Amino acid sequence: MLTVRESGDAGAAPDRERLGVAFRVLLVLRGLVLAMTVMLVPDDWRDASLMLAVAAVGAGTAVACLAWRGVPSLLLRHPTLWCLDALLMCPVLVSGGALGPYFLVTVLTSAIAGVLYEWRAVLVICAAQTALFFAAAAGGDGQEAAARTPALIGLPAFYPLAACAGVALRRFLDDYADLEERHRHAAAALSAAEERARLAREMHDSLAKTLQGISMSAEALPIWVRRSPEQAEADARAVVAGLKVAARQARALLSDLRDDVYQQPLDGALAAVVAEWSARTGIAAVTRLPGGPDETAAVRYEIISIVREALANVERHADARHVLVVRDTAASTLLVRDDGRGFVPPEGDRLDLLARDGHYGLIGMRERAHRIGGRLTVDATPGQGTTVTLQMPPTDHRPAPSPPPRAAPSASPGAVR
Structure with missing residues (x-):
């Protein structure tokens, strides 16, 4: 036969x-x-x-x-x-x-x-x-x-x-x-390893720092209860606020595990993120995305996370009416601009100084940019809005991703900017 x-x-x-x-x-x-x-x-x-x-x-x-x-x-x-x-x-x-x-x-x-x-x-x-x-x-x-x-x-x-x-x-x-x-098996194993490393980094950069700040505030509570009940009450409220931030960050990490937006091409993912944010917050948002070359999965993840954090800052702090998200593939730049209240940036573009007040949002965005070989700048003026710009080197001149710089530990679990 x-x-x-x-x-x-x-x-x-x-x-x-x-x-x-x-x-x-x-x-x-x-x-x-x-x-x-x-x-x-x-x-x-x-x-x-x-x-x-x-x-x-x-x-x-x-x-x-x-x-x-x-x-x-x-x-x-x-x-x-x-x-x-x-x-x-x-x-x-x-x-x-x-x-x-x-x-x-x-x-x-x-x-x-x-x-x-x-x-x-x-x-x-x-x-x-x-x-x-x-x-x-x-x-x-x-x-x-x-x-x-x-x-x-x-x-x-x-x-x-x-x-x-x-x-x-x-x-x-x-x-x-x-x-x-x-x-295919090797690529799947590598992808799983990269995902584990990413989650560990995300937990270290967000949830771990917030919990550290909560821990420091909680340790000081017994002292303030004896010396200053008013300060103890303020710290207790800060601990509660920090726990809410930690819960939100934990939910965000779990959401990332199920979120397939990171698997889409960069421009399509950015358009989806901005549209969802605008529909949820009611803040008008305009995107200018030319549909240029896509990025690698690691770079795409960091860029999308930077935009999400920038939009979260607008929602929490800016009191803005309009937001503009623009990607310029020719200049390798991406900017997020709002017309909100703005703020006074630290002198010399020292965003790490914001850690003194427990604000880690912009610091985390700069760390993400540094990881993929980019540079993040913040241009803000009180009453005239804020512009966050991510500048990426040309694709063929990008260095290998390097570890993020360490930020000072949080003294309190306050909200982030």
Whole structure:
């Protein structure tokens, strides 16, 4: 019984796709060889039986080539059908001569069998072709056949040789599929490791710092209870406010685990983030996103997080009516501008000084920019709004991501800016 090569469930669809492509390429090659043979041997046009046989082979090749996605599956389920292809070649050999130029057309049947089937099936098909070859030779000119006996003995060897070529091609396809599968597993493992590292970094940069501030305030409560009840009450409220911030940050981390916006192209993700924020807050927002080149997953994540934090600052502090988000791919910049109340930035653009008051929003944004080789600047004027600008180096000049700079520990769990 003929046997068929079976692929595993993993990657079976892509494997069948590659198999179909190889099948189609060999069919196209057979059609080209057939057409070239017809054109190079014009005298054969006088033989009606030969041209009828050639037309039948050409039509069968064309139909199989057009239906290349479905025919291999049919042949894999019913391998004996491919023996009919060898039988279809027999009239060509009989009319054109077993030693004629049409012999090369029949060889590709064995090559295709080598791609589709295991050795036992291939040997059966090669044996059938060899038998049909000798049958065609026996039906030809006896004197010519006797004069060319060495050729009659040697030519059938092309069938197993072509089958070996087909087997080699299939083995190459199998090796490529195995390599691609291992690459997918390695990429999945790397992605999981990167996700764990990202979550650890997010917890350190946000939740851990907030909890540290809550802890420091809670430790001071017994002292203030004895010395200053008013200060103790203020610190207790600060602890409650800090716990709310920590809860919000924890929910944000859990939300990130389920949020697929980070998997979208950058411009589409930014548009979705801004639109959702505008609908939730009621603050009008305009985006100018040109749809330029996308970023890597790590860079895309940090940029989206920077924009989200900038919008969160606008919601909590700015009292703005309009927000503008612009990405300039030519200049590699991204800015978030609001028309709110603004504020007085620290001298010398020292955003780390904001840590003294427990404000870590802008500091975290700058750390994110630093991680991806960018630079974040804040331009603000009281009463005239705030502009946050992320400047990225050109793609081919970006350094490897470096660890974020450490900020001073929080003295209180206050809100962030």
